[in-house]
Amino acid sequence: MYTIKLYNNIxxxxxxxxxxxxEVGEHLGDEDAIVVRSANLHDLEYGKNLKxxxxxxxxxxxxxxxxxxxxxxxxFNTPGANANAVKELVFAGLLLASRDIYHGIEWxxxxxxxxxxxxxxxxxxxxxxxxxxxxxxxxxxxLGAIGIEVANxxxxxxxxxxxxxxxxxVDNAWKMSKWIEHAKDLKELYKDADFVTLHLPLMDxxxxxxxxxxxxxxxxxxxxxxxxxxxxxNDDDLLEALDSGKVALYVTDFPSAKLAxxxxxxxxxxxxxxxxxxxxxxxxxAAQEVMDYLQYGNITxxxxxxxxxxxxxxxxxxxxxxxxxxxxxxxxxxxxxxEDANIENLINKSxxxxxYTMLDLDAxxxxxxxxxxxxxxxxxxxxxxxx
Ligand SMILES: NC(=O)c1ccc[n+]([C@@H]2O[C@H](COP(=O)([O-])OP(=O)(O)OC[C@H]3O[C@@H](n4cnc5c(N)ncnc54)[C@H](O)[C@@H]3O)[C@@H](O)[C@H]2O)c1
Ligand SMILES: O=C(O)[C@H](O)COP(=O)(O)O
Numbered sequence: 559m560y561t562i563k564l565y566n567n568i569x570x571x572x573x574x575x576x577x578x579x580x581e582v583g584e585h586l587g588d589e590d591a592i593v594v595r596s597a598n599l600h601d602l603e604y605g606k607n608l609k610x611x612x613x614x615x616x617x618x619x620x621x622x623x624x625x626x627x628x629x630x631x632x633x634f635n636t637p638g639a640n641a642n643a644v645k646e647l648v649f650a651g652l653l654l655a656s657r658d659i660y661h662g663i664e665w666x667x668x669x670x671x672x673x674x675x676x677x678x679x680x681x682x683x684x685x686x687x688x689x690x691x692x693x694x695x696x697x698x699x700x701l702g703a704i705g706i707e708v709a710n711x712x713x714x715x716x717x718x719x720x721x722x723x724x725x726x727x728v729d730n731a732w733k734m735s736k737w738i739e740h741a742k743d744l745k746e747l748y749k750d751a752d753f754v755t756l757h758l759p760l761m762d763x764x765x766x767x768x769x770x771x772x773x774x775x776x777x778x779x780x781x782x783x784x785x786x787x788x789x790x791x792n793d794d795d796l797l798e799a800l801d802s803g804k805v806a807l808y809v810t811d812f813p814s815a816k817l818a819x820x821x822x823x824x825x826x827x828x829x830x831x832x833x834x835x836x837x838x839x840x841x842x843x844a845a846q847e848v849m850d851y852l853q854y855g856n857i858t859x860x861x862x863x864x865x866x867x868x869x870x871x872x873x874x875x876x877x878x879x880x881x882x883x884x885x886x887x888x889x890x891x892x893x894x895x896x897e898d899a900n901i902e903n904l905i906n907k908s909x910x911x912x913x914y915t916m917l918d919l920d921a922x923x924x925x926x927x928x929x930x931x932x933x934x935x936x937x938x939x940x941x942x943x944x945x
Pocket of ligand 1: 615616617618637638640641644699700701702703704705722723724725726727730757758759760763764785786787811828829830831832
């Protein structure tokens with residue numbers, strides 16, 4: 559029986575994926591795996607049994623990845639599973655940013671005692687007039703699952719789109735409309751953009767991407783949308799730019815106390831992925847990733863470990879996380895030299911400093927062989943799986 563501890567609300571459809579081999583709940587201890595959404599796990603006490611953390615969603619800045627890697631804990635996310643939900647909210651944001659619907663609604667709500675409301679709206683409406691998206695330029699920073707969808711939809715709205723992503727994947731590049739302009743650097747993106755939208759992860763290297771210097775390269779009256787993470791924007795610098803009028807509007811899914819009440823800020827309470835469809839997609843994918851890993855050692859959509867997946871070709875599988883250095887594979891296979899067990903299949907993949915070696919054996923490995931592997935310098939964790 560495997561134990562799965564839940565943080566946050568995880569959609570029932572995802573929980574229904576777990577078979578009777580899994581006990582799933584919020585208050586369980588000694589868990590084999592965790593399924594989480596945005597709960598902050600940076601101060602997590604890692605139980606000795608913990609082997610995997612699945613983030614039912616995209617951003618993994620709530621998880622200490624180096625600490626997990628050091629312990630051989632596999633961290634998964636669910637790439638693209640909430641991209642459509644976020645894209646749709648970004649477009650709500652773009653529309654709110656170009657027409658003053660927000661203040662218009664606020665005014666209407668104050669008019670409940672006005673018998674002449676029908677007439678008065680016609681007088682009042684000039685206060686909330688705006689512009690159209692068609693013909694305006696959108697700068698998209700980060701062309702991953704969400705950025706690509708936003709960029710492609712903006713093209714269909716008749717916008718000019720410039721995209722910037724120095725690490726774009728080949729798959730995503732194939733999905734992108736050929737009419738999207740490639741900005742070689744952020745300066746090039748900022749100079750023409752009427753709207754700048756952020757779709758890159760929050761990491762040490764991307765913190766404060768939008769700061770005073772970045773804003774100074776943007777057009778006067780630019781509107782900024784942040785549906786990625788609050789830390790990508792320097793609040794003080796943005797506040798200054800909102801007050802001076804350099805930035806006309808900030809729409810964010812990650813409001814900070816400093817900015818939430820500002821008249822030029824449209825704050826949204828992190829609703830990007832909060833649709834029934836997206837919550838289900840993420841939960842189902844996370845549950846499948848965790849089950850496949852705990853039962854068979856297969857790793858799909860990990861953000862810190864090599865992705866390795868193969869159906870088990872023999873009754874036993876030994877999987878080893880180890881430091882990515884020479885001679886490890888020969889030392890691991892040497893441990894089976896005196897065994898009857900034959901290695902029928904071996905896969906080795908590395909990612910940065912860590913490697914994962916999966917050996918399918920036609921007979922049960924002995925405790926002696928497993929202890930030898932566990933004792934090798936550079937071995938982080940060893941697991942045995944039975945088909
Ligand atoms: N508002 C929400 O509810 C919500 C939902 C999902 C994701 N998010 C946030 O959006 C981010 C993007 O999500 P995604 O699903 O598109 O992820 P993704 O991993 O598919 O895409 C991220 C893209 O950013 C690019 N990138 C990395 N560093 C960059 C840099 N310095 N400059 C430009 N591009 C860079 C990567 O190459 C990648 O293509 C997530 O990391 C998360 O923080 C928010
Ligand atoms: O990174 C993500 O996937 C989003 O920010 C969604 O977060 P949530 O699962 O807490 O809604």
